[in-house]
Amino acid sequence: MLKHLTFVLLSSVTTLAFAQDAGWFHIATSSDGNDDYSVKMHSGELTQNKDGQIIEVIVGQVSHKRAQTVEVVKWYVATTDCAQGYGDLVILDIDGNYEGKNAFAQGGKNIASGIASIICKAAKSNGQKSVGGNA
Secondary structure: OHHHHHHHHHOEEEEEEEEEEOOEEEEEEEOOOOEEEEEEOOOOEEEEOOOOOEEEEEEEEEEEOOOOEEEEEEEEEEHHHHHHOEEEEEEEEOOOOEEEEEEEEOOOOEHHHHHHHHHHHHHHHOOOOOHHHOO
8 A cells, every 4th residue: 555655646636626525625636536635624733753853743544536445644744844845745654653755845746745735834834933944
């Protein structure tokens, strides 16, 4: 499943839409239309990773239409990556175990960039001073 998720996160985005549905905020649909990516509203948390980096973590889900499955994960971005506008979107299972990472860049056309954009906005709204270069 990790290889599939990583491939899809790197694929191009057909839809970068922001719509609310029962507490979930739709972010993107894969270019083949098979996978929908959403974040759980109000699930953002500013915390530290094992390396001591300040990160914003959010609960997400990937709905796989063909397989008729839904995968619930956590995604995070280091606030320093948010401030510089590019870096890694880290994927964790729901228990917080590392599953992989994908590169993102602000304004990028891959799904990881769309997810990271939402996470970085959440971090900024949490008032983290290092976000946006205001350290």
